[in-house]
Amino acid sequence: MLATLALYDTKAARALDARATTELGGDAFELMRRAGRAAWHCALRHWPQAQRIVVVCGPGNNGGDGYVLARLALEAGRNVRVVRLAEHSSSTPAAQRACDEFRQRNGRIETFIDALPPADLIVDALFGIGLSRAPEGNAKALIDAVNVHAAPRLSLDVPSGIDADTGAVPGAAVVATRTLEFIVPKPGLHTGTAMTLRGRLELAELQVASTIFEGIEPHSALLLPDALKGVLRPRRRDAHKGDSGRVLCLGGDHGSGGAIVLCAEAALRAGAGLVDVATREEHIGALLSRRPEAMARAVERSEDLAVQLERADVVAAGPGLGQGVWGRVLFGAALGSGKALVLDADALNLLATRENVSLPAGTILTPHPGEAARLLGMSTQDIQRDRHGAAFAIAEKFGAVVVLKGAGTVVAETGRRAGVIGAGNPGMAVGGMGDLLTGVIAALRAQGMPAFDAACVGALLHASAGDDAARDGGERGLMPSDLLPRLRRLANPDALR
Numbered sequence: 001m002l003a004t005l006a007l008y009d010t011k012a013a014r015a016l017d018a019r020a021t022t023e024l025g026g027d028a029f030e031l032m033r034r035a036g037r038a039a040w041h042c043a044l045r046h047w048p049q050a051q052r053i054v055v056v057c058g059p060g061n062n063g064g065d066g067y068v069l070a071r072l073a074l075e076a077g078r079n080v081r082v083v084r085l086a087e088h089s090s091s092t093p094a095a096q097r098a099c100d101e102f103r104q105r106n107g108r109i110e111t112f113i114d115a116l117p118p119a120d121l122i123v124d125a126l127f128g129i130g131l132s133r134a135p136e137g138n139a140k141a142l143i144d145a146v147n148v149h150a151a152p153r154l155s156l157d158v159p160s161g162i163d164a165d166t167g168a169v170p171g172a173a174v175v176a177t178r179t180l181e182f183i184v185p186k187p188g189l190h191t192g193t194a195m196t197l198r199g200r201l202e203l204a205e206l207q208v209a210s211t212i213f214e215g216i217e218p219h220s221a222l223l224l225p226d227a228l229k230g231v232l233r234p235r236r237r238d239a240h241k242g243d244s245g246r247v248l249c250l251g252g253d254h255g256s257g258g259a260i261v262l263c264a265e266a267a268l269r270a271g272a273g274l275v276d277v278a279t280r281e282e283h284i285g286a287l288l289s290r291r292p293e294a295m296a297r298a299v300e301r302s303e304d305l306a307v308q309l310e311r312a313d314v315v316a317a318g319p320g321l322g323q324g325v326w327g328r329v330l331f332g333a334a335l336g337s338g339k340a341l342v343l344d345a346d347a348l349n350l351l352a353t354r355e356n357v358s359l360p361a362g363t364i365l366t367p368h369p370g371e372a373a374r375l376l377g378m379s380t381q382d383i384q385r386d387r388h389g390a391a392f393a394i395a396e397k398f399g400a401v402v403v404l405k406g407a408g409t410v411v412a413e414t415g416r417r418a419g420v421i422g423a424g425n426p427g428m429a430v431g432g433m434g435d436l437l438t439g440v441i442a443a444l445r446a447q448g449m450p451a452f453d454a455a456c457v458g459a460l461l462h463a464s465a466g467d468d469a470a471r472d473g474g475e476r477g478l479m480p481s482d483l484l485p486r487l488r489r490l491a492n493p494d495a496l497r
């Protein structure tokens with residue numbers, strides 16, 4: 001069992017909201033009161049000195065949360081100004097009540113014209129899970145005004161303008177310093193662009209009864225760092241190298257030798273029992289002098305690969321493979337071998353050019369958004385608009401487990417709940433990082449992990465190693481090889497102090 005946090009889409013969040021309201025005797029305002037109070041406490045915790053607080057309120061219940069916070073801030077003696085989107089009243093009775101209570105305390109409400117007043121903190125309560133279209137006109141102007149303001153921004157539930165299900169940003173969106181999610185975490189905030197816009201993330205569960213979750217299916221599962229502990233158990237005392245599997249790393253055309261070296265070394269550090277490498281002759285010397293543990297062989301044509309292919313448990317193909325004749329022929333041989341495959345980089349680009357391929361069961365594809373776009377014949381922007389949808393579309397098209405890389409990596413397989421990796425950092429956006437991931441996943445697969453688990457745990461292990469390295473020396477200038485010793489340490493969680 002992996003340690004995970006369940007993410008819920010908008011439909012499920014609304015169902016939970018309704019059940020929680022019923023549990024509370026049908027009083028829809030009670031949850032809003034709790035949300036507003038939690039938000040005020042969050043503001044107090046992080047910005048205790050903030051005297052001038054501007055709350056931007058939309059027409060729905062998200063705005064209602066904002067009015068509750070505004071009233072509490074007023075009662076605490078702060079200078080509060082509510083800036084609402086439009087003249088007309090709130091669209092729900094609960095939000096209207098929150099607005100009325102604020103007014104009754106002589107709260108000041110102004111309608112947005114073109115700029116926001118000076119403030120020490122801006123609370124963004126414009127749109128939450130009810131965003132229904134790209135903010136335009138005044139809504140866009142208000143979001144732009146929030147973003148150019150010098151004050152820090154606390155977004156309630158969702159930074160306004162982000163689709164809470166997909167993470168799509170159809171138009172303008174608030175760039176939050178911090179976001180406080182209510183009741184449940186939302187999938188759209190845990191992948192893609194939204195991970196930048198959301199700032200630091202917190203969850204306020206609002207003390208709802210645990211029974212409301214019965215029968216409501218989560219959308220996906222965020223893997224927690226503890227997940228490594230649960231699955232990477234110590235080895236048996238009598239283990240031998242054959243128990244840990246044999247990985248064949250295939251790639252490294254002229255000029256791309258480093259990619260396959262990184263892949264092979266990562267496979268060794270993630271615990272593969274034996275690692276074979278099939279590459280161009282010119283890379284063999286460098287590889288063996290760096291990693292004598294790898295069993296390297298120069299291959300020119302597919303026949304040269306036969307022995308290594310035959311004895312492999314898993315083939316990791318693609319790093320530095322190229323798309324020339326050499327790469328195409330070797331990729332064809334790997335596909336035809338029937339072995340478990342982990343395909344990355346040019347193996348994916350080659351796969352995208354093939355018609356009607358049938359991949360062996362349990363094949364893992366590890367595309368970045370650009371490769372994903374080629375696999376589906378769409379644009380990278382289309383992929384990023386709905387990363388979950390894209391990962392499942394590739395999984396369905398190729399009958400494979402898909403690891404869609406990028407901030408908030410999504411692991412998808414048809415018929416099961418997606419895994420999402422929250423670990424990782426922008427320092428990992430550098431050439432060679434993907435080559436490591438391929439090796440790590442292949443090694444876990446070779447050690448007997450089912451494909452989906454190997455993909456999830458491999459992506460988490462890799463991202464955690466990246467975070468560990470970034471903590472030591474910063475994100476800028478981080479190199480894939482910095483992760484190698486950390487992979488080993490994190491792959492042995494029981495040995496960690």
Ligand SMILES: NC(=O)C1=CN([C@@H]2O[C@H](COP(=O)(O)OP(=O)(O)OC[C@H]3O[C@@H](n4cnc5c(N)ncnc54)[C@H](O)[C@@H]3O)[C@@H](O)[C@H]2O)[C@H](O)CC1
Binds near residue numbers: 033061
């Ligand atoms: N889910 C819960 O458990 C709780 C939710 N709370 C808060 O309520 C919001 C969701 O409220 P809802 O009224 O459904 O939607 P919103 O307030 O997010 O927005 C709907 C509102 O905005 C208009 N609108 C939508 N998009 C646009 C746009 N692009 N331009 C202009 N106007 C737009 C739409 O017409 C509606 O009028 C949730 O996120 C929580 O913050 C509770 O208070 C606590 C429990």
Ligand SMILES: [K+]
Binds near residue numbers: 062125126128157
């Ligand atoms: K919001």
